Amino acid sequence: MTTTAADSVPPGSVPSDFTSRVNDRLLRLADGLPEPVRAPVRTLVAGPGKFVRPRLLAAAAGFGTADHGRLVRLGALVELIHLASLLHDDVIDEAETRRGAPAAHTAVGTEQAMLAGLACFALVGTEAADLGEGVAGAVSAAVARLAYGELLDVERAFDTAFPLPAYLELVQSKTAELFRLCCLLGAAEVRSGPGEAAALVRFGTALGVTFQILDDCLDLRPSQSGKPVGTDHALGLFGAPTLYALRADSGGELATLLLSPSFSTGDMPEVYSLVEARGGLEAAARLAADWHDRSLAALGELPAGGPRDRLAALAASLLQARS
Amino acid sequence: MTAPLTADVLIVGAGPAGAITAAELARHGLRAVLAGEEAGEADYDLVLSGAAMRGLASLGALEEVAARVVDTVELRLGQGGGHVLPEAVNAACERRHLVGGLRRTAIAAGAIRLPGRVTDPERRDGAWHASIGGATVSARHLVVATGAPSGGTPHATGLLCAQRYSGVNLTGSIVLALPAPRTIDPAERPTCVWAVPGAQAGTCTIGASRLGPGDPDELLEAARAVLAEGDRRFAGAVPAGPPVTGVLNSGFAPEHSVHDGRLLVGDAAGLVNPFTGEGLSYAVQSALLAARAIAAHPDDPDAAGRAYTRRLSATFVGYFETATHAARRYHLAWRVLVATAGDERPVSAKVRRAVLTPDGFSGLTAADLMPLPAPDVALLGPFLLACDEVAVSAVRKEWPFIARLLIAGEHSPHRRLRPAAPFFAALLAGGKPPDAAFATLAAAIELATLGALAFLGPMPPRAAPGRRVDWAVASTVLAGDFLLAQASRLVAASAPEVSWSFADWLGELAALRAARVDPAGRSRAGEVFAALLEFPSRVGAQLGGASPETVRALRDFGHHSGYAFLHAEEVLAVRGERTRLDVTLPGMLSGRLSAIPDVLPEVTGALLAGDPGARSKALDLAVTACRDAHRAALGALENVAHPVSARILESFVATVCAPGAPAPPSSPAGA
């Protein structure tokens, strides 16, 4: 691929039309799929998205000079991995809605939604291969880790004794792996030196873990994000605060409540107060702060200046939306 | 005190594993001392699985142990009614006859039997020394066959109980039941229950196994209740003997099978199926492996130990969990088994077989073997072994049960019907000996084929609403994603030049299946299978440097073989025989896998109702389609000049089409 001067992005800046170009690229990719797998993918792509992962990738590529066209394709690629996982996660969790619209499996049926997810993963594979061997290698390794994370996530459903180290392994495989990939691809795209790339990758992982812990806290109490409370708890997916609280649940009230067959999101206020009383929220906040510190430490290893400031600002705004 | 007895091998413990080790060693001309005390417990009947029977037959000991063949295994998973496990021939045998018969076999082969307890053998000056009763023995090798230790790894330790009953009307079958979990709590442990007919009419042995702590009397009572529920044969069961209890130890890890120079066999090595408590097939197999490893290195105990560990890892891959996730992985397997109990999908059937029975098999194969001349086998064999090794090691750490699905059977893995075989032949078509590095790509193709089958089969029905995980659907997505992702990773790492085509292939499979499932779609049933087999042939030809015409010919060959595979499945399903994908006729029809309803829409209902007229029409259709596809595949092969390549492919498609035989004559040139 040739780089034209007009299309190259100077260090540190993310062009203002980046996310809209990523969105266009995603629509183009979805339109290239044959029917009937196209429709559910198209719907999902057309829904509102925050493009967290493409923006992270672009910011990580800010430490060098990138080809804008490739950056857009890479951004669309990481978003597509996210969407493919969402399609399959919604099939597993039987989620009713996604991005404000009915989830794919409710619209087109379980089997078509599953096949649409498979078609998306395949599209990820061809698009990654088109972008080069290095991209294909990094993407396939990350997707393999995500699939393992998906397994861990289902397996731990309703596990009130899920140990913290296992929880961290899950979070690193499921959420943080994709954040890590964004930083890795961004760094590789602008040929960052090994030290810089390693720091970016560590930053991505730590940011992803922090993001997920805060997300788990959101399942317990209403926030400005508008995420509905208790969905994960109803599915038996207990996050950091609840898992910490369960360790201090000597009387077993919290575990009994969480495993009750009639449990619903209406029980969340009681869960909240039990978790709070057992110090779960405080412990999870400490864990999040610890991982946040790790991300800042990794950031500190990067050269000071505009790119680093922009990356820090992006991270702060992501985490802000979670708290 | 008498003079010490010197021997090549001292075997401590004269249960099944010990006796077989001694017999096999004696047959290899080694001096074996079989020392062990009597257990002295009440007698009961054991289930001998197909694998255990084959092992005993290879020693010529089946008659000696008075095994009674039982033709039917009824499987009851969860709440659902039972169904018969296809082609599972097992046997029943009394514990006392088994142990007595095997000891006699060992003595007849030349082993020396010393009754009594052995305490702490010691190794001095390159030999083991031990005392048994009044005698002392010294030997170069030591085999430990003392049964399950009571203090094993917590995640892998549990309880095995059995008790004789009378008043039971169980004659021609063994019943195996895995009750559904009672709660959503993953801390709940599975219990497995079985019943095996006794030698006297009206008697049976009821057994139960369970991981984790438990009370034997409660466990046996629960077992009886599970069997009696909705099954009148057990309504009048009354105990006819005392309960017998033992330790279940399934903590096997190849690296712990040799301990300070001692070779551990059978239960002592933790070789017991954690779900079913089945241990005899492993006892037999590990005993034979240990004896052969020692016979191969009679003067070098360390080398014998290394050989033993190596052979065990290859044989028992994926059976046992050693990872930190063991308890959760068992729990997952249990939930999935129970949730997919009535499920007709290929992958569910394969998983059932893999987890519950000790027989090996592979994703795409049944028992059919490709006939091949020895020099071709010599060429193909090592490649496929390398392929298996890569495939297994790609998944075994993270998901061992999946690894079991990849083992291509205990016998002749290189002659099984599997996509790696045409891939290899296509590599060869370019004229050069295939690069061994392509075994990794072959592994990726096999992993992907298995993963694709998860998505391409009919869907399991959704579980009833409620607060639970829908295990059947969830496990389909998980297994499919996991396998395809591992496959893609292997491709990117080993043959990046095909990353694009590989992903494109997966996309094509998804699109073809989606079009087939879509009520408005017009996709032919065979297209998915054609695409499944077209890719390995085409890509193999390209990578092997074949000419464009040859690549085209091989692509066509793969395409027609895929059609042939589907039609052969139909032939088997209509005949009511076991299909390669373990899918039944109703499963094929409702899952839109079969082409029969496309051509004969009017017969479908009558076919399902068992109408003989409809059956013979459908059979004719499938047989004709199978032969046509066979002929077309052979036609494509006329443009493959390399003789070995053509021969392997010919044999492959002939084996695929065997259910629709007689084989057609090779088509005239240009047809």
Ligand SMILES: Cc1cc2nc3c(=O)[nH]c(=O)nc-3n(C[C@H](O)[C@H](O)[C@H](O)COP(=O)(O)OP(=O)(O)OC[C@H]3O[C@@H](n4cnc5c(N)ncnc54)[C@H](O)[C@@H]3O)c2cc1C
């Ligand atoms: C109640 C029950 C029912 C079962 N039912 C089935 C079934 O139906 N099908 C199936 O496949 N499996 C079944 N199993 C499991 C199966 O019996 C075992 O896997 C199998 O017996 C293992 O053989 P082994 O030779 O390794 O050990 P064992 O059969 O335990 O034999 C070990 C022998 O070593 C002796 N020994 C121990 N320590 C010493 C010592 N220091 N010195 C001398 N001798 C010693 C013991 O007395 C014993 O005779 C059952 C197990 C139990 C407990």
